[in-house]
Amino acid sequence: MATVAAPSRSTAARDTGVVAGQELRDLWLAGRGLPLMVAFSLLLSVITYLGATNRSLNFLERRETVNLTVQVAVAVGALLAMVVAGDAISGERERGTLESLLLAPVSRRGLAAGKLLAALSLWLAALVVAGPYLWFLARGVGAFTDAMGAAALAGTLVAVTFTALGIVISSLARSNRLSLSVSLFTLLALYTPTQLPAGAKQGWAAELLLRVNPVTAAEHYIGKVVINQHGWTQDAAWLLSPLVGAVALTFAAVVVAPRFMSLRGSALG
Amino acid sequence: MAAEPRPTPADDPAPPPDQRGARSPGVTLEARGLRATYGSMVALEDLSLTARAGEVLGLLGPNGAGKTTAIRVLTTLVRPSAGTFAVAGVPHTRPAEIRRRVGVLPESAGYPESQTATEFLRYFARLYGRSRAAAAAAAEDLLAEVGLAGRASSPIAHFSRGMRQRLGIARALICEPSVVFLDEPTLGLDPAGQAQVLRMVERVARERDVTVVLSTHLLAEVEDVCSRVAILNRGRVVADGTVAEVTRRAAAPRRGRFRVPSDLRRRALAVLARADGMDDAKPAEGRPDWITVTLDEVPAIATAPRVRIDGAARALAEAGIPVLAFELDGARLSDAFLAMTAER
Numbered sequence: 001m002a003t004v005a006a007p008s009r010s011t012a013a014r015d016t017g018v019v020a021g022q023e024l025r026d027l028w029l030a031g032r033g034l035p036l037m038v039a040f041s042l043l044l045s046v047i048t049y050l051g052a053t054n055r056s057l058n059f060l061e062r063r064e065t066v067n068l069t070v071q072v073a074v075a076v077g078a079l080l081a082m083v084v085a086g087d088a089i090s091g092e093r094e095r096g097t098l099e100s101l102l103l104a105p106v107s108r109r110g111l112a113a114g115k116l117l118a119a120l121s122l123w124l125a126a127l128v129v130a131g132p133y134l135w136f137l138a139r140g141v142g143a144f145t146d147a148m149g150a151a152a153l154a155g156t157l158v159a160v161t162f163t164a165l166g167i168v169i170s171s172l173a174r175s176n177r178l179s180l181s182v183s184l185f186t187l188l189a190l191y192t193p194t195q196l197p198a199g200a201k202q203g204w205a206a207e208l209l210l211r212v213n214p215v216t217a218a219e220h221y222i223g224k225v226v227i228n229q230h231g232w233t234q235d236a237a238w239l240l241s242p243l244v245g246a247v248a249l250t251f252a253a254v255v256v257a258p259r260f261m262s263l264r265g266s267a268l269g
Numbered sequence: 270m271a272a273e274p275r276p277t278p279a280d281d282p283a284p285p286p287d288q289r290g291a292r293s294p295g296v297t298l299e300a301r302g303l304r305a306t307y308g309s310m311v312a313l314e315d316l317s318l319t320a321r322a323g324e325v326l327g328l329l330g331p332n333g334a335g336k337t338t339a340i341r342v343l344t345t346l347v348r349p350s351a352g353t354f355a356v357a358g359v360p361h362t363r364p365a366e367i368r369r370r371v372g373v374l375p376e377s378a379g380y381p382e383s384q385t386a387t388e389f390l391r392y393f394a395r396l397y398g399r400s401r402a403a404a405a406a407a408a409e410d411l412l413a414e415v416g417l418a419g420r421a422s423s424p425i426a427h428f429s430r431g432m433r434q435r436l437g438i439a440r441a442l443i444c445e446p447s448v449v450f451l452d453e454p455t456l457g458l459d460p461a462g463q464a465q466v467l468r469m470v471e472r473v474a475r476e477r478d479v480t481v482v483l484s485t486h487l488l489a490e491v492e493d494v495c496s497r498v499a500i501l502n503r504g505r506v507v508a509d510g511t512v513a514e515v516t517r518r519a520a521a522p523r524r525g526r527f528r529v530p531s532d533l534r535r536r537a538l539a540v541l542a543r544a545d546g547m548d549d550a551k552p553a554e555g556r557p558d559w560i561t562v563t564l565d566e567v568p569a570i571a572t573a574p575r576v577r578i579d580g581a582a583r584a585l586a587e588a589g590i591p592v593l594a595f596e597l598d599g600a601r602l603s604d605a606f607l608a609m610t611a612e613r
Contacts (some may be wrong), residue, residue, distance in 0.1 A: 018395045022388075030383035088400075100440065101377075103344055104396040105368040244311025263346065 009190045010065050013109025023118030027084065037125050044133045046073055051137055062141045067226040069130070071194075071219060074155035077126030079187060085166025086183035087117035088223055089261060090176040099263055108258035116167050116253055119180065123159035128149060150174055150225040151189050153232070154218035157242035160189055161214050164249035171257035174264060190215040211238065214245040295321040297447045298343070303352035304506075305335075305342050310569040312338040312387055314504040316352065320448070320497070323407065325470060327495030327512075328484040329606060335504040336484040337376055340450045343482070344373050357447035370439030374434070376452035376484070380424035384419055386436055389425060390443060392495045393595045397444045411439040415469060425493065429464035438469060449473060455490060467494050500606060524563050527580050528594035530556040537590045544584040558593070 028035040051065040074171035089112070092098035101111060131148060166183045173179035193201075193209065193216045201210060210216040221238040224230040291316030296319055303316040313335045315567050320326045328336050341347040343354055345364035354361045357370045381389065412418045415435040420428070428436065434454050441449050451470065455463040471494050474481045483495060491498050492512055499509035508515045531535045534552065541550035541562055552557035562581060581590055 012397075015396070018392075022392045022395075026383060028383065088327075095381075096375070096377045097381060099346070099375040100373070100378060100393070101396075102346060103368060103371075103373050105365050105444075106396045106397070214566060226613070 005139055012107045012110040014114065015106045016113040019069060019111055019114025020117040021104065021114075023088075023115055024121055026120055032084070033122065036122065036189070037129055040076055040080065040126055041077060041129050042129060043072065044069065048137055049131045060233065061227070062137065063227050063229075064239045066134060066137045066143045066147050069134060070151045070155070070222055073126060073130035073134075074151055074158055074218070074222070075191065077123045077130070077155065077160040079184075080126060081119050081123040081159050082162040082166040082183050082187060083180065084122055085116065085163045086170050087176060088115040088167055088182045089170040089171045090120060090179035093263065094176045100226065101261050102261070102263070109254055112167055112171065112258045112261070113254045116163060116250070119166065120159065123156065123163070123233070126144050129157065145224050146229065149232060150222040152245070154221045154239060154242060157246045158214060158218045161242060162170040164246070164253040167253035168249065168257045171261045172252070173256040194219050212241050217241045219268050275355070276446050283465070285361060290605065297322050298326075298334065298482070300343065300354035302354055303339070303342055303349045303354060305338050305347055305349050312504055313342060313349070316342075316501075316506055318499055318502070318506070318509070320482065321482055322447070323474055324444055324476045324497060325474045325481045325483055325495045327491035327498040327565065328482055328501060329486065329488070329491050329498055330501035333503075334486075336486075336501055337352075337452055338439055338504070339454050339501065340375075340482065340484055341450075342372070344371050344450055363369050369444055370447045370449045372444060372446035372449040374441045374451045374454055376450075376456070378433075380428075380433055380439045381435065383424060385415045385424055386412055386428070386439075387421045387590055389436065390557060392587060393440050393443045399491070412436075429462075431458050431465065432465055434458065434462070436467065438466070440471070442477070445477075450482045450484070450568045452484045453486070455481070455485070455487065460547040463490070466559040470494055480568050508575045525581075526553055526556075527560045527562065527582070527592055528556075528558050529560065529585065529592060534558060534560060536588065537585055540588045540590065541581055546580060594606040 045070055049086055051069065067079045089098065092101060102108070117218045127148075130151065134147045134151075135144050138147055162183075165186060166179075169182050169186075170176075173182065190213055200206065210220060217238045217240070221235050221242075225232060225240070270463055289415055296318040300316055300318045304311070305312055305313040311437055316335070316339055318326070327341060330336050338347065342349050343356070345361065345367050349361070356367045359366045359370060361367065384392070387405075390408035390606060391401075391404045395401070396408045400409060409421070410417075412421050417432060417435055417439070420432065425433065425436065437450065438449075438454065441451070454470070455466050458466060467490060470483060473479060482489070485491060495512060497510065498512050498513065499506050500513050501507070524592050527537065527541070534557075537560055539551070540562060541547055545552075545561055546564055549563040551561055553561045557590070562578075578595075582595065585592055
């Protein structure tokens, strides 16, 4: 009789580490990580160039240009992380690799958490890539620390929210296309209010909606820190919904959705 | 859309000691009355199986017979709605522990194209709890075992279908399992690739002393490598036993030929037409002194054909017609398969 391989440890934390390690290798050494970052870098180059040279944009206060760049970095960084997360489970399902993973004695929580961490690495990379551009634009107005700090704080909460949302949708969706479509639609729906004119954001109801939406709340916080030079804690209440969104969706992605992780998808489609 | 049976929880506590190893000696797989449904569709009904170490059990059946569902139930991927099973003595109520004792090559196994064969195996070894060093060593050993040592560093994207299947078998062996489930492992392979995989299956069962459950709809594969066979049809086991037993029971010969002097053939035809148990007797085509007889169909009486042929020979002798030669068609597994899976 063949002997059974005894696991050294079988905790979810260990599973998370193993899965995340492999996912990171797949993403950065042989996958989409580097091309996506190159594309992201090109986008920031264009924005920075326009911000520094374009006449129309030059009418903006320099701090407003920095704020615009931070907002773009947060939006695109979160989008990239969410796209990778949206493919994480449904993609495995479609490529026929999920069955082998589910057959391994790895906890599904560990699987989801590992993939979540790997997808979040894209946001981290986006933040690092944005650094030099923000430094260049913030020269002379002393906004670099404010911009990086606000991006790191509010941006990370937004990125975690969307990445976790991507994992949840990916766990439930029956197809990869559906997973990516629902994820992108949700992201666009939440970003839509940021494009509304200032007049539409007046009044208590509008403010409530802006506070409840993690995207608009984070945008507001970043704007206050970068443009109005508020202290980091002065508008901390605006971070409540991004914080709640990040915690709730991470819980959903790592604890709830894995219960419904199956070969055919459970709920969507 | 049909609902998928609820997946089993990934984690479960360790079994109490009295539930370990409680099985007949050598028995590694034991299933009793398993039932699985997809919504209102019954995919598996009253499945009972037993398999021992070192045995290759062929799970045979037409498309949609329930072979893949049976494997998914036995590997804890799908929870049965009724019945019990145990793998290596571990009851089905301990799915996580069962998963440590089974290796599986799924029918539609996909592979991460960008990973190398070594990375792929190392990753799964790590998922099974091995240290980095042990995982690397296991990957190296297994790649050598399945004949892929020379391609260890090649991306899987460059692998042929046969190489992928061998890599899949290596992955199934990474946990040193007690039972290996191979779902249609030769599907899409050329004859040389099929033979290579089947020899590997035999070797794995023999040298590692593990049970191999080989799901296929290719009868020749089963006849070639399986020590026992279970034929599934519409979710039920309709026959199981050794290949010879199943063949004899389900597809006993129904045709034979008598050689008689050519001048007596017309009279012999008349005698045989009247003999008990004969369905038909006619001259054999292209053989002037031979008569082909077809026996009445009497299912489930394994010895009846031989008895009825004997009776026909006796009738010829009593009529004074010498039997110069006699042939009985050999029964094949394909006859059994067709008989047992035919639409009724």
